[in-house]
Each structure stands twice: as C-alpha cells, then as structure tokens.
Amino acid sequence: DSGVTQTPKHLITATGQRVTLRCSPRSGDLSVYWYQQSLDQGLQFLIQYYNGEERAKGNILERFSAQQFPDLHSELNLSSLELGDSALYFCASSVGTGGTNTGELFFGEGSRLTVL
Amino acid sequence: GQNIDQPTEMTATEGAIVQINCTYQTSGFNGLFWYQQHAGEAPTFLSYNVLDGLEEKGRFSSFLSRSKGYSYLLLKELQMKDSASYLCAVGLNDYKLSFGAGTTVTVRA
Numbered sequence: 001d002s003g004v005t006q007t008p009k010h011l012i013t014a015t016g017q018r019v020t021l022r023c024s025p026r027s028g029d030l031s032v033y034w035y036q037q038s039l040d041q042g043l044q045f046l047i048q049y050y051n052g053e054e055r056a057k058g059n060i061l062e063r064f065s066a067q068q069f070p071d072l073h074s075e076l077n078l079s080s081l082e083l084g085d086s087a088l089y090f091c092a093s094s095v096g097t098g099g100t101n102t103g104e105l106f107f108g109e110g111s112r113l114t115v116l
Numbered sequence: 117g118q119n120i121d122q123p124t125e126m127t128a129t130e131g132a133i134v135q136i137n138c139t140y141q142t143s144g145f146n147g148l149f150w151y152q153q154h155a156g157e158a159p160t161f162l163s164y165n166v167l168d169g170l171e172e173k174g175r176f177s178s179f180l181s182r183s184k185g186y187s188y189l190l191l192k193e194l195q196m197k198d199s200a201s202y203l204c205a206v207g208l209n210d211y212k213l214s215f216g217a218g219t220t221v222t223v224r225a
Contacts, residue, residue, distance in 0.1 A: 002158060002160070033212065033213075035215075041217065042215045042216055042218050043159070043203065043215040044215075045213070045215075048212055056212050058212070090158065090159070104161045104164065105161070105213060106161075107159050108158060109157065109158050110156075110157075110158060112156075
C-alpha cells in the first residue's frame with residue numbers, strides 16, 4: 001500500500017459526459033501528479049500540483065482540468081468525454097517539488113475509466 | 117520533447133538473468149528511475165541512479181551512463197512473480213518523471 005488513495009477504482013460512462021477523479025496523497029506529501037496510461041501507451045504525464053498551486057503541465061487536453069485543495073487532495077476533471085479517453089488514470093505523490101532525495105513517486109492504484 | 121526508448125517485450129526462463137536496456141534523450145536530467153508495474157496495478161519504485169555506475173539491490177541492479185544516455189535494469193534469478201512491465205523514467209528539471217512505454221517481461225517455467 002503506497003498510502004495514495006484514488007477513487008473511484010472503476011468508472012463507466014458515455015461519450016460527452018463529465019467525470020471527476022479524486023486523489024488523496026500520502027500523509028505529508030505536498031506534490032500531486034496525474035498520469036494517464038492507455039493500453040498502447042506508457043504513462044503520460046498530465047499535470048503536477050505543489051501545495052495547492054499548479055507546478056508543471058504535460059500533455060493535458062483542454063477538456064481536462066485539475067486542482068489541489070487546501071487539504072492537499074486533488075481532483076482531475078474530464079469533460080466532453082471521447083472514446084479515446086478510456087484509460088487508467090494514476091495519481092502519484094511526493095514530499096516536495098522533487099519528492100524525497102531520490103525523487104521517488106508513490107502511485108495510487110489508479111482509476112480505470114471506460115467511455116462507451 | 118522527451119525520447120525514452122526501451123524494448124517492448126522480453127521473455128526469459130525462471131532462474132535466468134534478463135537485462136532491460138533504456139536509452140534516453142531528454143531536456144534536462146535529474147536521475148534515472150526504474151519502476152515495476154504488474155498488470156492493472158500501480159507502478160512501484162525499484163531503483164534510482166543519478167551518478168554513473170551500477171547500483172545493486174538484491175536480485176535487481178541498475179546501471180547508468182549519463183554520457184551515453186543509457187541505462188539498464190538487470191534482473192537476476194528470475195522468479196515467476198517478476199513477470200511484469202518495467203518502466204524506465206527520467207527525472208526532468210521540474211521534477212516530473214517522463215516514462216518510457218515499458219518493457220513487458222514474461223518469465224516462463
């Protein structure tokens with residue numbers, strides 16, 4: 001158990017809909033990262049937050065948005081869903097902007113989104 | 117952009133040794149990471165190299181050559197439970213990790 005909690009674990013929805021994925025980082029971790037993993041692709045970095053503020057942005061679509069709240073939990077909002085958005089969405093956390101001295105990320109179990 | 121290459125698949129027999137190579141060309145370098153990911157599960161941290169050379173951790177070792185943009189993960193005395201995807205990742209200057217597509221290792225009896 002990494003200490004990172006993601007909900008829901010599974011989600012099935014229709015095209016055009018909107019969903020919210022939630023992540024609670026490890027206790028004491030200030031950074032939260034969101035990654036997308038499709039069947040045919042590796043982990044794609046979406047966005048990072050540090051202590052409530054956006055820190056880095058990757059290949060995140062305009063239809064997607066995220067935020068980190070004062071209690072450090074984070075939400076990833078996916079709207080106008082398309083079939084291609086079906087994927088595993090992972091949240092990871094680390095202590096600071098660079099994590100521990102090793103920069104290690106701790107991953108949650110992921111939220112599997114299926115868009116029909 | 118970031119370019120991280122590793123083989124798609126490798127197969128080996130139980131008790132054998134497998135070496136997974138990773139080459140990278142990235143804008144920035146803050147260490148080379150290896151993660152293990154079993155199907156449908158979260159990636160878990162295996163190793164970290166920031167200086168050139170070999171880091172050994174039990175049955176797993178990781179090597180880095182920064183001048184060559186090259187790393188490998190060596191798995192010794194393979195066990196069935198080692199069947200998984202192994203992800204090479206480069207730490208970038210803004211402390212995010214850029215991942216390769218992963219190498220699926222299948223261990224056969």
